[in-house]
Amino acid sequence: MTPEELQEQAEKRRAEQKDTPHQIRVCVAAGCISTQSDQVKEALVKGLSPELQKTCQVNGVGCMGLCKEGPLVSVDDTLYKAVSAADAPELINSLSQTPVQRLLCDSKAPFFSRQKKIVLENSGKINPEVIEDYIAADGYVALHKALAEMTPLQVNEQVTISGLRGRGGAGFPTGLKWSTVAKGAAGQKYVICNADEGDPGAFMDRSVLESDPHRVLEGMAIAGYAVGANQGYIYIRAEYPLAIQRLKLAIRQAERLELLGKNIFGTTFSFHVELRIGAGAFVCGEETALIASIEGKRGTPRPRPPFPAESGLWGRPTLINNVETFANIAPILRNGGSWFAGIGTEKSKGTKVFALAGKITNTGLIEIPMGITLREIIFDIGGGIPDGRKFKAVQTGGPSGGCIPEQYLDMPIDYESLAKAGSIMGSGGMIVMDDTSCMVDVAKFFMEFCMTESCGKCVPCRVGTVQLHGLLCRITDGTATMDDLSQLEELCDMVRSTSLCGLGQTAPNPVVSTLRYFKEEYLAHIQEKRCLAGVCKITVPHAAGVSR
Numbered sequence: 293m294t295p296e297e298l299q300e301q302a303e304k305r306r307a308e309q310k311d312t313p314h315q316i317r318v319c320v321a322a323g324c325i326s327t328q329s330d331q332v333k334e335a336l337v338k339g340l341s342p343e344l345q346k347t348c349q350v351n352g353v354g355c356m357g358l359c360k361e362g363p364l365v366s367v368d369d370t371l372y373k374a375v376s377a378a379d380a381p382e383l384i385n386s387l388s389q390t391p392v393q394r395l396l397c398d399s400k401a402p403f404f405s406r407q408k409k410i411v412l413e414n415s416g417k418i419n420p421e422v423i424e425d426y427i428a429a430d431g432y433v434a435l436h437k438a439l440a441e442m443t444p445l446q447v448n449e450q451v452t453i454s455g456l457r458g459r460g461g462a463g464f465p466t467g468l469k470w471s472t473v474a475k476g477a478a479g480q481k482y483v484i485c486n487a488d489e490g491d492p493g494a495f496m497d498r499s500v501l502e503s504d505p506h507r508v509l510e511g512m513a514i515a516g517y518a519v520g521a522n523q524g525y526i527y528i529r530a531e532y533p534l535a536i537q538r539l540k541l542a543i544r545q546a547e548r549l550e551l552l553g554k555n556i557f558g559t560t561f562s563f564h565v566e567l568r569i570g571a572g573a574f575v576c577g578e579e580t581a582l583i584a585s586i587e588g589k590r591g592t593p594r595p596r597p598p599f600p601a602e603s604g605l606w607g608r609p610t611l612i613n614n615v616e617t618f619a620n621i622a623p624i625l626r627n628g629g630s631w632f633a634g635i636g637t638e639k640s641k642g643t644k645v646f647a648l649a650g651k652i653t654n655t656g657l658i659e660i661p662m663g664i665t666l667r668e669i670i671f672d673i674g675g676g677i678p679d680g681r682k683f684k685a686v687q688t689g690g691p692s693g694g695c696i697p698e699q700y701l702d703m704p705i706d707y708e709s710l711a712k713a714g715s716i717m718g719s720g721g722m723i724v725m726d727d728t729s730c731m732v733d734v735a736k737f738f739m740e741f742c743m744t745e746s747c748g749k750c751v752p753c754r755v756g757t758v759q760l761h762g763l764l765c766r767i768t769d770g771t772a773t774m775d776d777l778s779q780l781e782e783l784c785d786m787v788r789s790t791s792l793c794g795l796g797q798t799a800p801n802p803v804v805s806t807l808r809y810f811k812e813e814y815l816a817h818i819q820e821k822r823c824l825a826g827v828c829k830i831t832v833p834h835a836a837g838v839s840r
Contacts (some may be wrong), residue, residue: 293549293550293551293556293557294557295436295440295557295738298427298432298433298436299640301424301427301428301549301640301813302374302427302428302430302431304424305424305425305427305428305839306428308804309349309428312347312348312349312658313348313388314344314347314348314367314368314387314388315348315351315366315367315603316336316348316349316350316351316353316365316366316367316368316383317351317353317361317365317366317416317417318332318333318336318350318352318353318364319352319353319354319355319356319362319363319364319365319416320333320352320353320354320420321354321355321415321424321499321502321534322495322498322499322502322534322535323355323359323362323495323499323656324355324359324362324363325534326362326378327362327363328363328377329362329363329364329365330352331373331376331377331378331520332363332365332376332377332379332587333350333352334377335377335378335792336350336365336380336383336384337350338380339380339381339384339565340384341369342418344384344387346610348384348387350499351419351422351425352419352420352421353415353416353417353418353419353420353503354414354415354416354417354420354499354502354503355406355412355415355499355502355503355657356415356416356417356655357403357407357412357415357416357656357658358373358397358403358404358654358658359655359656359657360653360654360655360656361373361374361397362374362551363375363376364397364416365383366416367383367386367387367391368387369399370386370391370396371396371397371398371399372392372395372396372397373395373396373397373641374395374403374816375395377685378704379392379395382395383395397568402672402673402675403654403656403658403673403674404674406660406664406672406673406744407658407659407660407673408635408643408659408660408661408669409536409643409659410620410623410632410635410642410643410659411500411507411616411619411620411643411645411659412500412503412504412624412645412657412659413429413828414426414429414503414504414507415500415503415504416503417429417498418504419543420502420503420504420505420506420538420542421538423506423542423546423549426504426506426507428473429811430626431506431507431510431622432506432510432551433554433622433626434510434514434621434622434623434624434626435510435514435517435551435557435622435625436557437511437613437625437626438514438517438518438625439517439556439557439559439561440557440559441710444474444517444518444520445474447514447517447518447625448467448470448471448474448518448519448700449467449622449629449630449813450465450624450625450629451466451470451518451621451629452465452467452468452470452629453467453628453629453630453633454466454467454620454624454629454630454631454632454633454641454642455629455632455641455642456617456620456624456632456641456752457640457641457707458613458614458617459613459615459616459617459620459644459645459719459720460577460613460614460616460617460719461484461614461615461689461692461716461717461718461719461794462794463640463707463717466613466617469601469613470515470518470519470611470629472599472601472602472609473519473520473521473553473601473609473610473611474518474519474520475832476601476602476608476609477516477595477602477608477609479608479627480521480522480523480608481519481520481521481522481609481610481611482521482523482524482525482604482605482606482609482610483512483515483516483519483521483523483524483525483610483611484524484525484526484527484582484583484586484604484605484609484610484611484612484613484693485512485524485525485526485527485534485612485613485614485615485618486507486527486577486579486612486613486614486615487501487526487527487528487529487535487614487615488527488528488529488570488576488577488582488695489529489532489577489615489719490529490572490573490574490576490577490745491689491690491691491692491718491719491721492690492721492723492738492741493647493649493650493687493690493721493722493723494647494658494690494718494720494721495647496615496616496645496646496647496719496720496721497614497615497616497719498532498535499646499647499657499704500615500616500619501528501532501535501538501539501615502532502535502538503535504619504694505535505538505539505541505542506542506545506546506620507514507619507622508526508539508615509539509542509543509546509552509565509616509617509736510551510621510622511617511618511619511620511621511622511659512524512525512526512563512565512618513551513552513556513563513565514621514622514625515611515618515621516561517561517563517608518561521563521611522561522562522563523563523564523566524563524564524565524566525565525566525567525568525605526539526565526566526568527568527570527576527582527585527586528567528568528569528570529569529570529571529572529576530569530570530571530572531572536567536569539567540567543565543567547674547742552564552565561571561722568585568586570582570585570591571591573585573745573747574691574741574745574795575593575745575746575747575793575795576591576593578593578792578794578795579600579604579612580594580596581593581599581747581793582612583600583604583605583610583612586605587605590747591747591752592747592749593747593749593792593793593795594792595792598776599611616645616719616720616721618631620642622636635661635662636661636662636663636706636723637662637663637704637706638705639707639708640662640663640706640707640708641662642661642662643659643660643661643662644659644660644662644705644717644720645657645658645659645720646658646659646660646669646720646721646722647671647701647720647721647722648674648720648722648724649722649723649724650686650687650722650723650724651677651678651681651725651726651728651729652670652674652675652677652678652724653675653676653678654673654674654675654677655678658673658674660673660705662704662705662706663704663705663706664704665701665702665703665704666686666696666700666702666703666705667700667701667702667703669705669722670683670686670701670724670745674724677724677726681726681727681728682726682727683698683701683714683724683725683726683727684697684698684725684726684727684729684731685697685698685723685725685729685731685734685810686722686723686724686725686807687709687715687721687723687725687734687738687802688715688716688717688718688721688722689710689715689717689718689721689801690715690718690719690721691738691741691742691745691798691801691802692716692718692739692794692795692798692799692801693710693715693716693718693721693798693801693802693805694713694714694715694716694801694802694805694806695715695725695734695735695802695805695806695809695810696710696713696714696715696805697809697810700713700774705717714801714805714808714809715801715805716798716801724781727825728825728826728827729825729827730768730813730823730824730825730826730827730828731806731809731810731813731825732764732767732768732806732810732813732814732817732823732828733768733823733827733828734802734806735764735803735806736761736764736765736768737804738799738802739757739761739764739799739802739803740761740762742757742795742796742799743757743758743760743761745795746795746796746799747795749792750790750791750792750793750796752786752787752790752791752792752796753787753791753792753793753795753796753799754786756783756786756791756796756799757787757796759783760780760783760784760787760799760800760803763776763779763780763783763795764780764803767780767814767817767818768817768823768828768830769819769829769830769831769832770817770821770822770828770830770831770832771832772816772817773818774818774819776818777814777815777818780807781807783800784804784807785800787799787800788800788801790802813825816829821833
């Protein structure tokens with residue numbers, strides 16, 4: 293495809309949309325499909341009369357964010373929630389007439405108005421299975437700009453200026469990683485998209501891939517040009533079948549239009565993308581384990597250095613970023629690095645996508661500018677704690693993160709603040725807990741996850757997580773002593789300090805953070821034989837005069 297043809301394709305699609313007075317968009321991401329949004333879409337398509345088919349389009353679109361209220365449907369500018377197939381005739385009759393009041397969803401509520409969407413700007417608006425929709429939304433313009441107007445060094449400079457940090461968890465400066473790979477040994481290089489999202493409660497990357505797959509492909513191609521790679525891989529877990537299906541379709545579409553493949557836009561730059569399906573091992577989110585898995589080996593980590601940027605896939609310089617990081621690249625190239633750097637805080641630029649889950653009114657997917665507070669996220673955007681319960685803590689960063697208590701509600705969300713509070717940004721999972729949650733039980737849950745997911749390669753992680761889980765079990769069933777608590781604290785330090793990779797090094801984090809902020813709950817289990825939240829089934833008789 294030539295640049296002229298890309299522009300012509302975009303204008304043609306925009307004209308088609310403009311010429312259609314009515315647009316009905318139905319969320320067909322996994323969350324809404326699980327509540328039968330596919331049947332809603334089918335009913336709407338079948339319900340259009342021949343006359344209405346000339347003036348109204350029904351499209352499946354990506355995630356609209358408010359997953360709790362799905363299926364979500366927008367009719368022109370009106371948003372509806374909890375729609376069923378039986379509601380289709382009523383929605384069709386509402387075209388250009390009075391909205392269906394009983395299904396209205398307030399699209400001006402803080403959940404929508406307080407967000408700033410960069411990564412998710414197309415989600416809920418375009419059909420992820422139609423490349424022309426992506427092109428009409430300025431898709432592949434950034435790739436053409438990079439190839440036609442910029443040198444690889446200039447692309448790297450813009451990414452560096454943007455201040456973008458890796459959204460997979462560690463927050464490493466993206467520009468520095470790209471520059472390192474670009475300066476690597478000449479010859480074959482690779483770009484890998486890490487789509488092995490495995491944190492409990494996290495679904496950010498899955499939603500991006502289901503809703504806007506071309507955005508990620510475009511970011512990978514730009515990265516390939518910047519670092520000198522002509523081959524990309526997307527490593528995605530098999531539990532994401534819809535994302536896999538849409539990625540396969542998107543790759544075929546992009547290759548058909550010569551937006552991927554050989555001599556893109558008539559230049560000498562070629563870039564191919566292949567999928568690699570993971571078996572769903574959490575450790576394969578770690579860079580070196582992921583690389584081993586792609587190479588056909590058992591997915592276990594190796595010591596670093598050398599880092600993948602120097603010696604990665606098949607010993608060649610390899611750039612690894614996660615889905616959200618690549619999804620930020622096209623808008624950065626389109627608008628300039630300084631534009632992105634103008635959003636967020638001094639050291640944490642841009643926006644962050646979070647998956648809100650747990651004891652919160654508005655569960656779903658949000659994108660917020662770095663620097664807004666936890667209170668704004670949980671009580672404004674998230675709608676607060678349901679059933680009149682009291683906020684207790686929020687777990688960020690998944691099994692590698694920590695639990696943040698009420699005293700940090702006014703803390704700005706950025707990499708440094710979260711680390712100071714004993715947690716991490718992680719990939720963006722955010723699980724809210726109310727006063728019915730036992731923090732020892734929460735720590736036990738995450739430790740069981742880490743114990744099960746340990747690859748077993750290093751002793752501190754393989755044995756240490758089992759011992760930590762055993763100690764937590766003794767505490768929650770009321771049989772632990774104060775010596776067990778001391779051993780728990782010592783073992784956390786040992787596992788964190790001596791494990792080979794990030795899984796073991798961060799596995800104690802939920803225990804450490806709950807001990808730091810909720811130690812009285814550990815002491816109540818051990819000394820008083822009672823669970824303050826009433827969650828744990830303690831069989832040992834409680835202390836005399838103390839009620840459970």
